[in-house]
Amino acid sequence: xxxxxxxxxxxxxxxxAHGHIVHAGPTLxxxxxxxxxxxxxxxxxxxxxxxxxxxxxxxxxxxSGLPLRLRMRQPPGLALKGVLVALGPDSPVGPAxxxxxxxxxxxxxxxxxRAFDLTRADFAAxxxxxxxxxxxxxxxxTMDALHKANMRLQGGKTEAEQKAFTDTLTGLGxxxxxxxxATRLIAGERDxxxxxxxxxxxxxxxxxxxxxxxxxxxxxxxxxxxxxxxSDDTVLRFGGDEFVLILTGMTRRAEVDEFARRLIARLEAxxxxxxxxxxxxxxxxxxxxxxxxxxxxxxxxxxxxxxLYAAKHRGRARHVLYDPANPPDMPARTKRDAKGDETGxxx
Amino acid sequence: xxxxxxxxxxxxVRDTYGIEIWSQVARLLDPDIGAFDxxxxxxxxxxxxLLAVVENVLKRPLRAIEEDIGTYLVTHPHNxSVRRLLRFGGDSFEEFMxxxxxxxxxxxxxxxxLELPRLEVVACRGGVFTLAVTPVSPESEGFGAAFLGLxxxxxxxxxxxxxxxxxxxNAGRELIEVxxxxxxxxxxxxxxxxxxxxx
Numbered sequence: 001x002x003x004x005x006x007x008x009x010x011x012x013x014x015x016x017a018h019g020h021i022v023h024a025g026p027t028l029x030x031x032x033x034x035x036x037x038x039x040x041x042x043x044x045x046x047x048x049x050x051x052x053x054x055x056x057x058x059x060x061x062x063x064s065g066l067p068l069r070l071r072m073r074q075p076p077g078l079a080l081k082g083v084l085v086a087l088g089p090d091s092p093v094g095p096a097x098x099x100x101x102x103x104x105x106x107x108x109x110x111x112x113x114r115a116f117d118l119t120r121a122d123f124a125a126x127x128x129x130x131x132x133x134x135x136x137x138x139x140x141x142t143m144d145a146l147h148k149a150n151m152r153l154q155g156g157k158t159e160a161e162q163k164a165f166t167d168t169l170t171g172l173g174x175x176x177x178x179x180x181x182a183t184r185l186i187a188g189e190r191d192x193x194x195x196x197x198x199x200x201x202x203x204x205x206x207x208x209x210x211x212x213x214x215x216x217x218x219x220x221x222x223x224x225x226x227x228x229x230x231s232d233d234t235v236l237r238f239g240g241d242e243f244v245l246i247l248t249g250m251t252r253r254a255e256v257d258e259f260a261r262r263l264i265a266r267l268e269a270x271x272x273x274x275x276x277x278x279x280x281x282x283x284x285x286x287x288x289x290x291x292x293x294x295x296x297x298x299x300x301x302x303x304x305x306x307x308l309y310a311a312k313h314r315g316r317a318r319h320v321l322y323d324p325a326n327p328p329d330m331p332a333r334t335k336r337d338a339k340g341d342e343t344g345x346x347x
Numbered sequence: 348x349x350x351x352x353x354x355x356x357x358x359x360v361r362d363t364y365g366i367e368i369w370s371q372v373a374r375l376l377d378p379d380i381g382a383f384d385x386x387x388x389x390x391x392x393x394x395x396x397l398l399a400v401v402e403n404v405l406k407r408p409l410r411a412i413e414e415d416i417g418t419y420l421v422t423h424p425h426n427x428s429v430r431r432l433l434r435f436g437g438d439s440f441e442e443f444m445x446x447x448x449x450x451x452x453x454x455x456x457x458x459x460x461l462e463l464p465r466l467e468v469v470a471c472r473g474g475v476f477t478l479a480v481t482p483v484s485p486e487s488e489g490f491g492a493a494f495l496g497l498x499x500x501x502x503x504x505x506x507x508x509x510x511x512x513x514x515x516x517n518a519g520r521e522l523i524e525v526x527x528x529x530x531x532x533x534x535x536x537x538x539x540x541x542x543x544x545x546x
Contacts, residue, residue: 114541120438133540134435138457140542141428142386145351149386 001093009102010124015042017097019057027122028103031112032074042101046070046080061086061099070103076115081106105129110136167237169215170222174236181234181246182297191290193250194297195260196304197225199241199267200281200316213273217280220271228263244301251290253321260284260319268317283311284319291324303327349461349486350385356397359419360405368404375400388460391485410492410513417496421504432457433501434538439530440507444468444476444498451483462486466494474527479520491521498525506535 002023005012010027024037032045043055050069064086072078084101087094094100105112109129112118123129165177173181185192199221206214218241225235225245234246250256264284270277285308289295303322310328311320320328361369376383376397383393402409421430432453436446451463464487470477478498482488495513502509508529514522 110541113539118540120540130435130540134432134453135456137428137435137542138432138453141432142458144428145354146386149350149354153385 005100008124010122011103011105013037013042013101013103014094015057015060015099015101016095017057019043019060021045022095022098027118030118030122031072031078031116033116034074045073047073049079057097057099060084061097064099068101076111078105078108078112078115080104080108109133167239170219170237172222172226172235172237172243175238175244177234178236178244178246178301179297181236182300185246185248186289186295186297190248191251191288193245193247193256193259194287194289194300194304195245195247195256196285196301196308197243197245197263198283198308198312199243200283202241202280205278205280209273209276209278213276213278216273217271217278221267221280221282224266224269225263228259228266244304251288253288256286256288256321257319260286260321264317264319281317283308283316285309285311285322286319287322291322349458350383350387350389351458351461353383353389353394353397355420356394356401356416358425359416360401362423362425363415363419364405371404372397372400375404388462388486391488413489413492414496414499417493417498418500419496420493421497421500430504431538431542433497434504440502440505440509441527441530443501443505444478444525447478451487464488464490469522476525476527477514478523478525480523481520491516491523495523498523504536506531506533508532 005014005023006025010025012025013028014022016022019041021037021040021042024032029037037045043060048055048060048063048068048070051063051066061084064084066083068082068084070080070082072080080103082101082103084099087096087098087100089096109132113129113133120130165173165180167174182194199217202214202217205217218237221243222235222237225243229235229245229247232248234248236244236246238244247256247259250259264282267280267282270279272278285304285306287300287303287307289300292300306328307320307322311318314320322328357369357372360372380393380396383389383397398409398412402412405412420426421433433443435453436450437443445468447466447468450466454461454463462484465479465481465483467479467481468476469479478494480491480494482490491513495511499509499511502511502525507527510526510528512524514524516522
């Protein structure tokens with residue numbers, strides 16, 4: 001009889017009328033390495049958590065056929081599931097007034113297998129324990145592979161986003177970045193100055209010395225603008241020889257004036273390309289967010305362009321700050337009213 | 348074919364031949380193929396293209412490369428989890444051989460969308476098994492050589508001395524003959540049901 005039960009349910013126990021273990025299945029015995037379970041009281045080894053109906057043999061027998069939740073009192077205190085059948089007076093299985101109880105590791109299976117180094121032989125051949133262990137490891141492995149695939153995709157996405165907002169020639173931000181930066185500043189109620197800048201004499205350099213020299217001049221000019229600005233300012237290339245600068249925290253007209261003078265002077269320093277000195281300058285139109293009640297970037301850009309237009313009309317190397325009290329004539333069609341990205345377009 | 352298969356080919360090339368050789372492969376891949384290594388089913392032609400490029404770069408016969416990939420899946424430390432999943436098949440190599448019938452279903456449980464060919468031991472005389480590898484769709488064709496390498500590595504893993512031979516194709520199936528010589532030839536590698544802690 002015991003051999004039969006040991007094969008079919010290695011986690012079973014037969015209990016006597018007073019709740020003592022008469023026989024323990026091999027796996028139940030195995031997870032109690034402290035010694036022979038026979039003669040020990042079942043409820044001293046396992047705490048009955050549900051259904052809670054006292055700790056007597058009567059209470060145990062009353063739970064006959066119900067799903068049981070138990071906890072091993074020995075470390076690691078595994079939570080187990082079980083089912084119990086109360087034995088009648090002439091049951092062929094065991095002592096009259098006793099019980100047959102079968103246990104399962106349920107969700108604590110991986111922990112039990114590790115804690116007691118269980119093997120395939122510790123489970124009934126029909127037990128799904130091995131399949132469950134297999135699935136847990138398979139799940140871990142697939143989740144890991146999915147996670148890594150996600151990371152690769154995420155990396156690709158970040159790179160693509162960076163490319164989408166970058167002017168490849170100079171490494172500056174491009175036109176698409178303007179809206180992002182401006183939205184962030186306006187939402188944060190931070191004041192800033194918007195400068196629209198055209199390089200003067202750039203086309204002459206391009207025509208006389210070639211595109212390679214032109215590219216070199218654009219990169220050098222970009223570098224100069226980055227050096228003249230602070231780390232929380234933004235320098236963008238809109239394409240060709242057009243640049244836009246956003247200077248955060250700038251509120252005073254004198255400040256803008258001084259900055260524009262300094263930048264133009266810096267850009268007028270000769271740029272050497274293959275032994276040839278390339279000379280350019282710049283015209284600047286500027287506008288202050290402070291001058292508007294509710295700054296919006298499209299209007300500010302149009303006003304900066306109008307100021308730039310006015311600056312160019314006064315000759316090269318000039319700068320004009322847009323004055324809301326005395327606005328310059330808006331050009332009928334500014335260079336920049338065409339929508340879309342002009343990055344990379346050649347003059 | 349599942350993107351995981353393509354990913355395994357990539358890992359095999361990188362782990363066995365180095366990142367430089369993989370870069371050569373990557374440069375020759377059809378640029379129209381986007382994420383060939385995503386965790387999704389993708390067309391079998393992508394895997395064929397990838398293997399053809401690898402064959403070209405490594406200058407080795409495709410079958411030998413596929414066999415090496417099978418071995419790599421069991422033996423390389425990066426694939427410890429694959430090897431563990433395979434070892435769930437049985438306590439001995441013989442038991443493992445008989446569990447191969449379940450392998451496609453097991454693989455499918457692990458990763459829905461991963462289609463493997465049907466595997467069955469079609470003959471078993473004494474210590475000689477004949478294993479049939481039968482494709483069930485275009486996605487599960489051409490796994491024979493990879494399984495040969497994988498089984499050879501698994502025999503080693505169990506410490507079993509066995510000879511394995513590719514017996515060619517027969518009525519759409521690829522046949523592999525496995526002769527068990529000594530079941531407990533060597534120690535084999537350890538396997539405990541419980542994964543190491545931290546996993």
